[in-house]
Amino acid sequence: MRQWAGAFNARDLAGTPVGDATIRRGVLFRSGKPEAWVPQGWQDAAADGARRVIDLRDPRELREPISGAEAAGVRYESMPIEDPDDTEFRELMVPYMMHTNQYSDYLRLFGDRVAAAVARIANAGPGTVVCCSAGRDRTGLVTGLLLRALGASPATLLAADELATRTINERHRVSNHPYESFRPEPALSEWVASRAAALEQFYGEVDAAEFLREHGVAVEPAREWLFDE
Numbered sequence: 001m002r003q004w005a006g007a008f009n010a011r012d013l014a015g016t017p018v019g020d021a022t023i024r025r026g027v028l029f030r031s032g033k034p035e036a037w038v039p040q041g042w043q044d045a046a047a048d049g050a051r052r053v054i055d056l057r058d059p060r061e062l063r064e065p066i067s068g069a070e071a072a073g074v075r076y077e078s079m080p081i082e083d084p085d086d087t088e089f090r091e092l093m094v095p096y097m098m099h100t101n102q103y104s105d106y107l108r109l110f111g112d113r114v115a116a117a118v119a120r121i122a123n124a125g126p127g128t129v130v131c132c133s134a135g136r137d138r139t140g141l142v143t144g145l146l147l148r149a150l151g152a153s154p155a156t157l158l159a160a161d162e163l164a165t166r167t168i169n170e171r172h173r174v175s176n177h178p179y180e181s182f183r184p185e186p187a188l189s190e191w192v193a194s195r196a197a198a199l200e201q202f203y204g205e206v207d208a209a210e211f212l213r214e215h216g217v218a219v220e221p222a223r224e225w226l227f228d229e
Helices: 039-047 087-093 100-124 137-150 154-174 187-205 208-214 220-226
Strands: 028-031 052-055 075-078 128-131
Touching (some): 100 128, 100 208, 128 137, 137 154, 137 208, 137 220, 154 187
8 A cells, every 4th residue: 555645644454354354455444634635645545445535523623625535536424423512522531532541431422423433334335444633543443343343353453553553643743733742752652551451441341243233233244345255
């Protein structure tokens, strides 16, 4: 997979082990905010197999319009999984969810929305890009629940979280973020370890398959397009 021009924390999930299968190339991707992509980036994404982008953010988070998607033949879909005006959300997660130790509360507050996003991805078909702002927490939660329900191990999901966390940290080295900043070592490894411990606890307490079943979500359709034979 090439680097999509303007994109950050973007990757093809090809090769990810999920039970006895592995995700095939060009069918499922994750990324940070797509309005950062320049028009060539959309062309790059399309060439790698992207056909649709499912954005988990509230539309108010976009600071500039999405530009270049239609010309590249990529459909942009807004599917927000949270209500930024929810009082308890604002009390618990101001300015936003930024650690895996908040995943359980997030599911409690927005379980219906999260489950609906998982269902959309499971039924979307190949060429699906899942994104949020950093491509870390909301993206990690939604893709993690899908893959866990399909049989991915917690270790696989912890590794994905570490990669996303370290990658966005590198972006903070050169970008000006209002709430986060670059973490040098050993602070970064301590942050990664704290996220891993909380994420492992989360998957120990939350049965992803059962959670999705309770919300009427079937993940089996994803098997038809997600995995190598």
